[in-house]
Amino acid sequence: MLQESTSNSTFLYRQVIDLIDDNIDSGALKPGDRLPSLRRMSKHAGVSIPTVRKAYVELERLRKVVSRPQSGFYVRRLAANPLVKPSPRFRASARPVPISGQSLMERVYDGLYQPDVVPLGIANPTMARPAAKALHRAMKRIMTRAEDRSISYAPTRGEASLRRQIAYRYLDSVGVTVEPDNICITNGGQEALLIALQTVASEGDVIAVESPTYHGQLELIDSLGMLAIEVETCPEDGVMLASLQKTLAAHPVKACMFSTTLSNPLGVSMTEEKRSELVELLTGHGVALIEDDVYGDLLFDGRRPKPALAYANNGQVLTVGSFSKTAAPGYRIGWIVAGKHMRRIGALKRSFSCSSGLLQQLTLAEFLASGDYDRHLNGLRPILQCNADRMATSICRHFPASTRTSCPVGGSVVWLELPTGVNAEKLFDDALAEGISTAPGNIFAPCHRYHNFLRLSFGHPWSDRIEQSIKWLGHRTAQLSEG
Ligand SMILES: Cc1ncc(COP(=O)(O)O)c(C=O)c1O
Known part of the structure; x- marks a missing residue:
């Protein structure tokens, strides 16, 4: 009562x-x-x-x-101590830097694919409720209907029916008009980010990223010979515009690459007001925004905000999406809303990979048009939310009391600040030897700064094994914090 x-x-x-x-x-x-x-x-x-x-x-x-x-x-089941503003020593680097730490990323990736590993290091939310059966049915229908065409090349910019479905979703879910002809289908979000970067920047240019940020962005910046400058974020709503403003005034930033919804690893989203202010700020400085929006459909409450794209009217924003986090990572299907850059984006796509798999595109178009995609999301979100609660409870029970965690509002990852002095790379190595993969904090910034941070994934069917792995990680963290 x-x-x-x-x-x-x-x-x-x-x-x-x-x-x-x-x-x-x-x-x-x-x-x-x-x-x-x-x-x-x-x-x-x-x-x-x-x-x-x-x-x-x-x-x-x-x-x-x-x-x-x-x-x-x-x-809500709250984590031990919600992560509050990053402490000053974790504020972003004050200058552009080349990316370091590639060998650690290699070790993390190798760990993910070890046989029978507990996959707490990979952000793969679809595994919590795989859509394999519905996708197979859609693919079967396509192979019967399209026969020879289904194994042929797709147009460079992508299959028209899929581009129409994506455009329809922008209109239906967030009220944003995107012309299907303005969308280019890519090999996952990663190729979309690569193409977007090459569209607006060149070797030697400075790219602003969130701190911490998705390691795949950092690898791209590195492979293209660009420099990264970090921008401070806050755990409530992401990039801090005041910090960004200072960075733009002090450095020749060519483009920003930010996740506006459910950033990885923090799991925070910008408010719509902030998106609008961000676009205004960048437009004033003539700086392009590459909006990495691959998790937008995975907010637990299903209320997707308008992308930053909605506030731009001159091609300042290139928005990247993907079906890897919501439907089928193995299909490798993502996209860019290309705006005025379509010619250049089309040429880059042609030169990199000609086009993306037609059968996968036709299957996804069918999956979306049939309503199965929405039904699948409606089933996936509550499972992820429930897993997030279980993860929070489990961390609270097994990790040292001074551990702080993010409070994800969607997606499949949680970001932990371990007690000062705990070396998350050591924890990563020890855990891998036990058959548990994790993602150590240092891969989420251009130069190693997140020594005592760790990202864990809850995007898998919950099991005793996962529970036991979190317990093991908590106990090992306690041992490492004692010296
Ligand atoms: C923020 C972010 N952007 C892009 C990607 C790449 O997506 P895809 O698997 O579609 O290439 C990922 C994958 O982990 C991600 O977390």
């Missing part, structure tokens, strides 16, 4: 929020508990059902509760 609140807020929905807050603080509502139904709460608090709904949605935005489709709202 709820205890009475002491709130004297004038807004009715705030009174409901305060009431829930008070009950969480006093322990009357515990992590994992279901909130009273909208109707019960409306009676209890003497407010309307829409007011209660508004309060619950706000509590969800504040990450205090989570909604489960057809079930209700639940008190």
Whole structure:
């Protein structure tokens, strides 16, 4: 039974929020508990059902509760200590630097493919609920219908039916008009990022990246002979615009490569207001934005924000997407919204790989058009959310108390700050010897700065083995922190 609140807020929905807050603080509502139904709460608090709904949605935005489709709202299971602003010593590098640490990345990748490894080091959310059966059915239909064509070359810019489906999703889910002719299909998001980088920058140019950021971006910058400059991020909504502004004023940045939704590894998303301000800032400096948006469909609440692309009107933003994180990483199908750069992007795509696999493109177009993709996402998101809760609980139970973690609102990874002095590379090596893959923090920045950070993945069916692996990692972390 709820205890009475002491709130004297004038807004009715705030009174409901305060009431829930008070009950969480006093322990009357515990992590994992279901909130009273909208109707019960409306009676209890003497407010309307829409007011209660508004309060619950706000509590969800504040990450205090989570909604489960057809079930209700639940008190969130919080990690030990939510990661707050990065401490000053982890602020971004003040100058452009070449990328270091490739040998560590190689070891991490090698570890991922060791036989029978517990795959906590790979961000592969589709494994939590593979769509293999529905995709096989779609592929079978295509092979029957398209026969000879299905094994032929695709057009360089991609199969028209898939480009139409992608354009339709931009319109349907976020209200953004993208012409199918403005989309170029690529071999995964990685080739899309490669093409985007080569479209707007050349060897020696400076590219601004988030700190920490997805290691694949860093490998691209390195392979193209470019330099990276890090921009400070905050765990609430990503890139800090004030830091970016200083960086732009002090350095000849050619392009920014940022993840606007569910960045990897922090798992944070920029608000729509921030996206709009970001585009305005970059337009003022004549700097291009490569928007790495491969996780947008995996927000737990399913409410995808508008991409930064929506706020640009002159080709300043190149948005990259992919089906690797949501449907089939092995199909290697991604895309770029090319804007005014289509000619150059088409030429680069032709020279790199001619085109992407037609059968995979036709299959995905069928998968999307049939509604199976949305049904699959509706099943995948709650599983990922549940795994995120289990991961948080497990970390809380087994890792030293001073461990801090991110609170992901989607995707499949969690970012841990281990106690000072713990060497995450050593932990990575020891864990691999035990058959557990992890992703040590140092691969997420151009020069080694995240020594005591670790990224773990919860994008797999939960199992005892995973639980035991987290326990092992927690105990080993405790040993390493003792010296
Ligand atoms: C942020 C980000 N962008 C791009 C990619 C590459 O995606 P793909 O597998 O489609 O090449 C990844 C993969 O891990 C990623 O995490």
